[in-house]
Amino acid sequence: MSYLHSIFAQSPEIALFLSLACGYWLGKVYFGKFQLGGVAGSLLVAVLISQAGVAIDNGIKSVLFALFIYAVGFESGPQFFRSLGRHSLKEIAMAAVLAASGLATVIVLARLTGLDKGLAAGIAAGALTQSAIIGTASAAIAKLQLAPAEIQTLQANVAVGYAVTYIFGSLGAIIVCVNVLPWFTGRSIRDDAMKAEAVLLAGSRIYGVGEQPAAPDLVGRLYRVNALAGKTVSEIERLVPGLTVERLKRGGSIIGLNPNEILQLDDVILVVGRRAAIVGAVPSLGTEIETSDGMDLVMVKRDAAITNGEIIGHGVKDIADRTTNGVRHGVYVLGLNRTGKPLPLEPDTVIKAGDVVTLYGTADDVQRAAKIVGPFILPSDKTDFVYHGAGIVAGLLLGLLVVRIGSVPLTLGSGGGALLAGLAFGWYRTRRLTIGNMPTGASTLLRDLGLAGFVAVVGLQSGQQAVSTIVDSGLTLFFVGVLVTTVPLLITMIFGRYVLRYDNTAVFAGALSGSRSANPAFGEVLEKAGNSVPTTSFAITYALANVFLTLLGPLVVALA
Structure with a gap:
């Protein structure tokens, strides 16, 4: 163990990437029908590695999380703003119910087990993975009419409760949102995500890399002219709408093509057009031939922004x-x-x-x-770092703003700020498509590395303290944290299914993970979905959860 400690002391990044490698390997293993996934696997492995003693800078965690949440927002900005309206009332209700049930669960368990105000607030912060509760609860404790030593003890207990429960707070949310919810609804996240995407695409098909339709809409064919001899090119194109003559060969030579060119017997023409038009006109076009020297023609497909x-x-x-x-x-x-x-x-x-x-x-x-x-939107593997660098800066600055409601400070934090900036910059890019390019591969890397790296750093930083606290104080705090993590999620899940009538598991999973501000769970939901369908509901509930859950700190201190 001392040998590992010396290695991690010299290069803590080894511990981070070892957690990712082993965590994703563990995440692929099936335990019956249950699969941890890469994010949860990275968290568990990081907790194990942390027992060797790893000191890793907190700034790394902040950077990784900002990259993850900004990329999520950027991908989903257009869809998010289209979805705002009365439909958002369901997400507001989800976030409110989870916060209320979370508060009730903490208060009831704290009174049943005799926890003091500090431990209760710390458990709320860790089990609900809302670190801001530490600050609001500590500030509320400082205002209690108690002796300074007692106040200091209660504030220290906030950190203890947080350390013991935070890890399962992340893992438990993954289990409920990714495994329990699909079982509860009887449908998979992936299937419902594909169904919702098909509706958004209005029935059109998006082909992946290396895919193409077996019967494309546009086709090209070579014909040797017979019955069309004596007609001009423009007459043929008027005769068969949806078809154009693209190349003409006469007597072995390619000749210039113009609308008034009269076709002669045995000319070879290359026609391009809608498959239905060409198939319907085959009898009149002449004799189809397989190939003819010089008649190849390169066609291009380009997207253009209409200006x-x-x-x-x-x-x-x-x-x-x-x-x-x-x-x-x-x-x-x-x-x-x-x-x-x-x-x-x-x-x-x-x-x-x-x-x-x-x-x-x-x-x-x-x-x-x-x-x-209008101008072409040319595909590129280059990322516009000017645009996205400005976007992340704007989000982090937004996260620094603090609004006070009485003595309670409310802030979006770096995560909430980066998410809103990503949504805004993603939406604006749809208005100015010549700027802000981010290839799909780059966005995927930011999401996957950002989230898994963030979770791994959390495990490396908190794992040793959490395990030692559990050993010293027994399992009571841990089991209370398990209940505070799972009970509000299950209550909100039942509320969403039978009261709000969520009928799409992918959208439901996004809303549920967002209402708990459960970023690791949302990352696994995205992985299961295979597209961005869950993001809109997550973004709305996540923003609300940052406010609702932060307010729980003073309430727990007052009621516990």
């Missing part, structure tokens, strides 16, 4: 009309979305500033079309 004031406020049909005369030869509108949500490609769908249109055609044609529609 042209002459298009904004008009229907989708205006995009096609304005990219037809003199510009379009084969430019197709594949899709239209607003703040990440696909819109129907109906002629009367009204375009708004910031909408994104997906164009398909040759590079030159699409480039010319973009000059009319």
